Amino acid sequence: MSMTYQIVVCGSLVPDPLQTLEPVSGPAGPMLKNEMMLPAVLDPWASHALYEAAHLAGQFPGSKVWLVSLGPKAKLQQLMTIVAQKAPFELVALDGPASGFADAAETAAALAEAIQAIPGIEAGKLLLFGGWESASRGAGVTLQTVGERLGIRDQFQGVDALTINADGSMRILERIEGGKHQVSCCSGPPALLGWATGNLPEPRNNPQLGMTNMRSIMPALQRARPVKFAGEGVKFHSVALPKQQRETRIAKDLSADEVAREIVDWIKQQ
Amino acid sequence: METILALAVVESDGTLGKPGLEAVTAAQEMARQMGQAALVIGLIGDNPQPAANQLAHCGAARFLAAAGPDFAVARYGTDAAAAEALARAAAATVVVAPGTARVNRFLPGVAHRLQGRADTHVTGLVSVEGKTAVTRWYYRQRMEAVLHRAARPWLIAVDPGCFAPWNGPAGQAALENVPLTVDDQLRRTRVLGVQEPAADAQTIRPEAGLLFVTGAGWTKKQADGQTHVKEAEIIILDFLKHTRASLGSSKSLVDLSGEGQQVLSFLTHLNQIGQTGSTPRHPKGLATCCHGEEPHAVGWRFISERRAVNLDPNCGWARGKADVLYVADAFAVMRKVNELLAAS
Numbered sequence: 001m002s003m004t005y006q007i008v009v010c011g012s013l014v015p016d017p018l019q020t021l022e023p024v025s026g027p028a029g030p031m032l033k034n035e036m037m038l039p040a041v042l043d044p045w046a047s048h049a050l051y052e053a054a055h056l057a058g059q060f061p062g063s064k065v066w067l068v069s070l071g072p073k074a075k076l077q078q079l080m081t082i083v084a085q086k087a088p089f090e091l092v093a094l095d096g097p098a099s100g101f102a103d104a105a106e107t108a109a110a111l112a113e114a115i116q117a118i119p120g121i122e123a124g125k126l127l128l129f130g131g132w133e134s135a136s137r138g139a140g141v142t143l144q145t146v147g148e149r150l151g152i153r154d155q156f157q158g159v160d161a162l163t164i165n166a167d168g169s170m171r172i173l174e175r176i177e178g179g180k181h182q183v184s185c186c187s188g189p190p191a192l193l194g195w196a197t198g199n200l201p202e203p204r205n206n207p208q209l210g211m212t213n214m215r216s217i218m219p220a221l222q223r224a225r226p227v228k229f230a231g232e233g234v235k236f237h238s239v240a241l242p243k244q245q246r247e248t249r250i251a252k253d254l255s256a257d258e259v260a261r262e263i264v265d266w267i268k269q270q
Numbered sequence: 271m272e273t274i275l276a277l278a279v280v281e282s283d284g285t286l287g288k289p290g291l292e293a294v295t296a297a298q299e300m301a302r303q304m305g306q307a308a309l310v311i312g313l314i315g316d317n318p319q320p321a322a323n324q325l326a327h328c329g330a331a332r333f334l335a336a337a338g339p340d341f342a343v344a345r346y347g348t349d350a351a352a353a354e355a356l357a358r359a360a361a362a363t364v365v366v367a368p369g370t371a372r373v374n375r376f377l378p379g380v381a382h383r384l385q386g387r388a389d390t391h392v393t394g395l396v397s398v399e400g401k402t403a404v405t406r407w408y409y410r411q412r413m414e415a416v417l418h419r420a421a422r423p424w425l426i427a428v429d430p431g432c433f434a435p436w437n438g439p440a441g442q443a444a445l446e447n448v449p450l451t452v453d454d455q456l457r458r459t460r461v462l463g464v465q466e467p468a469a470d471a472q473t474i475r476p477e478a479g480l481l482f483v484t485g486a487g488w489t490k491k492q493a494d495g496q497t498h499v500k501e502a503e504i505i506i507l508d509f510l511k512h513t514r515a516s517l518g519s520s521k522s523l524v525d526l527s528g529e530g531q532q533v534l535s536f537l538t539h540l541n542q543i544g545q546t547g548s549t550p551r552h553p554k555g556l557a558t559c560c561h562g563e564e565p566h567a568v569g570w571r572f573i574s575e576r577r578a579v580n581l582d583p584n585c586g587w588a589r590g591k592a593d594v595l596y597v598a599d600a601f602a603v604m605r606k607v608n609e610l611l612a613a614s
Contacts, residue, residue, distance in 0.1 A: 144378035179474025197539040233421035252597035260606035
C-alpha cells in the first residue's frame with residue numbers, strides 16, 4: 001500500500017543539561033537566572049521524535065516533516081544552525097517563551113493554531129510527533145492537548161518503535177511500567193506519538209543538509225508570529241533548588257573485602 | 271463547595287492496585303485540606319465492582335464507574351471518553367488520579383475536553399495561604415515548585431510512591447454505571463498485548479528495595495590496561511540475581527552502543543536514569559562506576575539511602591549526594607559482595 005505522511009514534530013529548546021540552573025522570580029512568575037544567556041539544545045525527547053520522523057519520511061517518498069517550535073526567536077535561530085544539519089524539515093516558528101513555567105494549555109493552543117495554518121495539512125495523512133515530556137516542564141501535557149485541539153483521538157506516549165504494516169496500519173510500542181512495552185495497532189493517521197528515546201542514534205551533522213534547510217528556516221524565523229501568555233489561573237508560591245546536601249562519608253582506606261562487607265550488611269538492613 | 275473525584279483504572283481482576291489506592295489517599299488529603307469538599311470515586315475497567323467494594327468505607331459520597339470490556343484495555347480513545355464522562359457525572363472540580371503510564375496518557379487530553387487544567391507528576395499536597403497547592407519538579411527534577419490553580423476543573427496525577435496506599439475495611443459499595451457510547455472511531459486502536467523481556471532477563475523492577483546504578487566505568491580500561499566487559503556483565507547479573515535489585519544506568523553507558531563501543535548487552539534505554547531517563551523511587555541505591563554532575567545525579571533524586579563505589583573521591587555523582595562514597599575498585603568490591611551474598 002502506497003502511503004505518504006505529513007509528519008508534524010512539536011519541539012522547542014531547553015537549557016543545555018550541563019548548565020547549572022537557578023530559579024529566580026521574574027515579573028511574570030518564575031524563570032531561570034540568565035535564561036536568555038543559557039546555551040540551549042533541542043529538547044532531547046523531541047530530538048528523538050524529529051529523527052524518527054525524518055527516518056519515516058525517508059521510507060515513504062512524498063512524505064514531509066515540519067518542525068513546529070515555540071521559543072524566543074533569537075535563540076531559535078541559534079539552535080537551528082545545529083538542528084538543521086541533522087534532518088530534512090520545514091520550520092514553523094513561533095516567537096514566545098520556551099520556559100518550563102509557561103502554561104502548557106496556552107502553549108498547546110499556540111502550537112495547534114500554527115499546525116492548522118500549515119498549507120495543505122490533511123488529517124488523513126497527519127502524524128503528530130513530539131517528545132513524551134519536555135526536559136523543562138516535564139509534564140507530558142502539551143502534546144496531548146495539541147492532539148485534542150486537532151481532533152486526534154489515537155494517542156500514544158513513551159513510544160519507542162513505530163512500524164508501518166503492509167495495509168497501512170501502524171504497530172506501536174509504548175513504554176509502560178516495569179521496563180515493558182504495550183503493543184498496539186492503530187488503523188492509520190491521524191495519530192499522535194509522544195516519543196521516548198526510540199531506536200535511532202543521533203544523526204551526524206550534515207553541513208550540506210544544513211544549508212538546504214536554512215534556506216527555508218531563515219524566512220520562517222522572520223515570519224515567526226509573536227505569542228504571549230497570560231498565565232492566568234496559576235500561582236507559583238515558590239520554586240527552589242533542593243536544599244539537602246548530604247554529609248558524604250568518604251571511605252577511602254578500606255580494603256575491597258571491608259567495603260563489600262559493609263555494603264552487604266547495609267543491603268540486608270531492613 | 272469543591273467536589274473531588276478520585277479517578278483510577280482497575281486491575282484485570284477488578285481490584286485497585288497500589289497507585290490507585292495512593293491516589294485515593296491523595297484525594298482524601300485534598301478533601302481534608304479544602305474543608306467542605308465531597309469525595310467521589312470514579313473507576314474505569316471491565317468490572318470495577320471489586321475495587322468499589324475495596325473502597326466502600328473510604329468516605330466517598332458516590333461510586334461511579336465506566337464499565338465494560340471496552341475499558342479493560344489501555345487505549346487513549348476509550349480511556350479519555352470514560353474519564354471525561356465520569357468527571358462530568360461527578361461534576362468534579364478537582365480530579366485526582368494515579369500518575370501511571372495509562373493515566374498520564376489520557377489525563378491532559380481530558381483536562382482540555384473539560385476546559386480545565388492538568389498537572390502531572392505531582393509529588394505532594396501542601397496548604398499555602400489557606401489554599402491547597404501541589405508540589406512538582408521542573409527541569410528534570412532539578413527544582414521543586416509549589417503551585418496552586420484557581421482554574422477548575424483541576425486534574426492532578428500524583429506520582430506513584432508519594433502517598434501511602436489507602437487502607438481500610440472492605441464492604442459493599444453501590445456502584446453507579448455512567449452510560450457511555452463507544453463507537454468504532456474510539457476503537458481504531460487495538461491493544462495487542464505487552465512485550466517484556468524473559469523473566470531472567472528482566473532487570474527493571476519498580477518494586478525492588480534497591481536500585482543498582484551502573485556507570486560507563488564498567489566498560490573502560492582497568493588497571494591492567496584492558497577492558498573487561500564480559501566480566502562486568504557476569505558481576506552485575508550475579509549481583510542482580512542475589513539481590514533482586516532494579517538495574518539503572520547512566521546515559522553515557524547506554525549511549526556507548528551508538529558510538530560503536532563495547533557495551534553491556536542487557537542494558538537498554540529503559541534502564542537509563544537521569545536527564546533523559548527515569549527518576550525511579552527505591553528505598554536504597556548503590557551506584558558503581560558512575561561519574562558526572564547534576565544532570566546525572568537527578569536520576570537518583572528520589573532514592574532515600576544512597577551509597578557509591580568509585581575510584582574518584584571527588585566524584586560529583588557521589589559527593590554531597592550519597593551518604594557513603596567508597597573509594598575502591600568496583601570490580602573487586604562487587605566480586606566480593608557477590609561471594610558474600612552467595613554464602614549467606
